[in-house]
Amino acid sequence: MDIPNRTEVAIIGGGVAGLMLSQLLHIEGITCVILERQTRAYTEGRIRAGVLEYGTVNLMRRIGVSERMDCMGLRHEGFALMDDGEKLRIPLHDLVNTDVMVYGQTEITIDLMDACEARGTPLVFEAKDVALHDFDGAAPYVTYTKDGVTHRLDCDFIAGCDGAHGICRATMPDATAHAVEKVYPFGWLGILVDVPPMDHELIYSNHERGFALASQRSATRSRYYIQCDVSEKIDDWPDDRIWNELEIRLGDTADHRITRGPSLEKSIAPLRSYVCEKMQHGRLFLAGDAAHIVPPTGAKGLNLAASDVSYLADALIAHYRHDDEVGLEGYTKRALDRIWKAERFSWSMTQLTHRFPNMTAFDRQMQKADLSYIRTSAAAQKSIAENYVGLPY
Numbered sequence: 295m296d297i298p299n300r301t302e303v304a305i306i307g308g309g310v311a312g313l314m315l316s317q318l319l320h321i322e323g324i325t326c327v328i329l330e331r332q333t334r335a336y337t338e339g340r341i342r343a344g345v346l347e348y349g350t351v352n353l354m355r356r357i358g359v360s361e362r363m364d365c366m367g368l369r370h371e372g373f374a375l376m377d378d379g380e381k382l383r384i385p386l387h388d389l390v391n392t393d394v395m396v397y398g399q400t401e402i403t404i405d406l407m408d409a410c411e412a413r414g415t416p417l418v419f420e421a422k423d424v425a426l427h428d429f430d431g432a433a434p435y436v437t438y439t440k441d442g443v444t445h446r447l448d449c450d451f452i453a454g455c456d457g458a459h460g461i462c463r464a465t466m467p468d469a470t471a472h473a474v475e476k477v478y479p480f481g482w483l484g485i486l487v488d489v490p491p492m493d494h495e496l497i498y499s500n501h502e503r504g505f506a507l508a509s510q511r512s513a514t515r516s517r518y519y520i521q522c523d524v525s526e527k528i529d530d531w532p533d534d535r536i537w538n539e540l541e542i543r544l545g546d547t548a549d550h551r552i553t554r555g556p557s558l559e560k561s562i563a564p565l566r567s568y569v570c571e572k573m574q575h576g577r578l579f580l581a582g583d584a585a586h587i588v589p590p591t592g593a594k595g596l597n598l599a600a601s602d603v604s605y606l607a608d609a610l611i612a613h614y615r616h617d618d619e620v621g622l623e624g625y626t627k628r629a630l631d632r633i634w635k636a637e638r639f640s641w642s643m644t645q646l647t648h649r650f651p652n653m654t655a656f657d658r659q660m661q662k663a664d665l666s667y668i669r670t671s672a673a674a675q676k677s678i679a680e681n682y683v684g685l686p687y
């Protein structure tokens with residue numbers, strides 16, 4: 295495909311945020327070009343999120359990329375919290391009349407990339423050395439290198455959708471001064487395996503040896519996580535050690551059995567909460583992980599990327615269709631309100647379900663009291679359910 299040298303919106307990053315934004319703009323006739331640093335195979339292959347809020351599901355439907363999701367995705371009407379082996383089911387559907395959808399980020403990425411290809415949205419893979427220019431004026435542009443040749447892309451706006459380690463936030467003036475961060479003293483070791491899941495719903499377990507999560511991708515593919523030290527090496531975790539640990543932490547029993555199998559993928563990710571409260575400068579706007587990180591306990595990262603780009607698309611559409619600048623001016627404020635609520639929920643789920651180093655007897659009693667309260671209070675369960683399925687946007 296010929297890549298134009300002028301577009302309305304230059305999108306940096308072809309992850310979920312960038313790809314979704316491109317489709318939201320495309321259906322409104324607003325042109326964009328996506329510049330992605332990696333290859334298509336690498337971008338599609340990353341194993342990450344698994345739980346979609348109903349708002350993300352609706353967004354996928356609205357942009358016409360839901361066919362495979364509606365066919366292969368698993369509707370979950372509840373999930374379980376477990377503490378020292380005692381299980382409490384949060385019946386999402388009964389409490390808030392809404393479900394979540396279990397559908398892998400890998401699959402969403404494939405669906406969105408296929409849509410880009412089918413609709414002719416220019417998507418440049420292996421775009422190296424991306425640099426942003428003149429975004430505090432009326433005529434920004436982006437330069438990048440592809441196959442050793444430097445290109446210039448003129449645009450009206452730049453959307454920074456390049457994740458936590460991209461260049462957009464690094465280029466945003468004063469971003470560091472507006473950053474708020476919390477680092478957790480542990481990480482998650484994740485394993486993907488082709489065996490049936492141990493339960494039809496997700497189980498978040500707080501055990502004296504640390505947190506564990508039983509998740510899934512399909513009836514034949516499981517995803518498990520265990521809390522570990524961030525300094526640990528993946529080589530110290532042969533599959534058998536992971537399975538032994540999962541069986542202990544998730545309470546493997548005769549009627550609740552973990553099926554073992556060889557790992558298809560395993561990796562360790564650190565946990566942190568991070569918000570860059572400055573999400574725009576001139577004609578540069580940040581969205582998704584480029585602006586914020588949540589610990590995965592609340593399953594919110596991908597879903598926040600979706601709500602950010604939905605707000606940003608609304609604002610850009612109002613600009614192009616009605617010369618209305620209010621949405622663009624208020625983008626950060628509107629996005630941050632939802633981001634902070636998701637940060638709060640992800641933090642509280644992490645607090646509730648993990649064993650912290652140097653945890654005191656008092657800290658543990660707080661977890662137990664919290665869970666006991668949730669067990670006996672319909673209001674507390676409803677609050678968890680409302681946040682888990684996703685606050686409206």
Ligand code: RFL
Pocket residue numbers: 306307308309310311312329330331332337341342343344345346399421424455456457458459460461482484563581582583584590592593594595596597598599
């Ligand atoms: P991404 O997906 O990181 O995409 C950014 C893209 O930008 C590219 N890039 C550049 N391109 C051009 N030039 C540069 N200089 C560039 N620098 C980077 C990158 O190659 C990449 O393709 O960010 P985006 O789109 O904002 O999406 C965010 C989500 O990926 C992320 O929040 C979720 O994966 C978080 N997450 C979860 N979110 C959920 O909603 N539900 C979950 O169940 C869930 N589980 C998880 C997760 C994240 C995890 N890890 C690995 C951190 C579980 C885990 C273990």
Ligand code: PHB
Pocket residue numbers: 342343344345496509510517590591592593
């Ligand atoms: C996942 O399946 O990858 C997953 C599910 C729920 C979470 C985090 C990750 O909270």
